[in-house]
Amino acid sequence: MSGNNKVQYKKMPLEELVVLSQQDDFKALEELIRREQKNVFAAFSYLGPKHENVSDLTQEALLRVAKNIKNLKNPKLFKGWLNQIVTNLFYDELRKSQRNVDTVSLDEEVEDIPPIKFQLLDKKCKPPEKCILSELEKIIKNAILQLPEQFRVAIILRELQGLSYEEIAEATNATIGTVKSRIARARGKLQEDLKTYI
DSSP: OOOHHHHHHHHSSHHHHHEEEEEEOOHHHHHHHHHHHHHHHHHHHOOOOOOHHHHHHHHHHHHHHHHHHOOOOOOGGHHHHHHHHHHHHHHHHHHHHHHHHHHHHOTGGGGGGEEEEOOOOOOTTTTTHHHHHHHHHHHHHHHHHSSSSSHHHHHHHIIIIIHHHHHHHHHTTOHHHHHHHHHHHHHHHHHHHHHTOO
């Protein structure tokens, strides 16, 4: 019987899970968190260069979701609300690290990305297409990390999290025009930086 319940939750649309979570359905909340944790983790790992903070920030964001889910007035707006939490945590972390260090270095992550020539003939890596994709992902991630922080946030919320311009404007307290401009400039910069590879 409990196996059946689990399957039921897995098939539920996101909005339904949100509504049930707001009604103290712990299993629905569990499924909601399980479903969103990869997205939240991905967002943080693209937003900031410090690997050690990604898990902590992900955990904190998901904890805030669990604690505050009842405050969400419209379940349809869950994605935007969740990304508002992610964005706020990212900016809090940024402020903290800027207080602790005079300059924030974006070079920390660069060392594990090989110089321009691909070193893909790793015997352990099968199939080769998978290696190329993972290598390309590292290069793209590094290019995103080199973007100015406002561009980085806008492009990640748009391309990785799939938010609308309106939702991004709300999450970042900016106008829609500003959001569109940031995304266009981020895309232009990424195209420029990645033209060797893509």
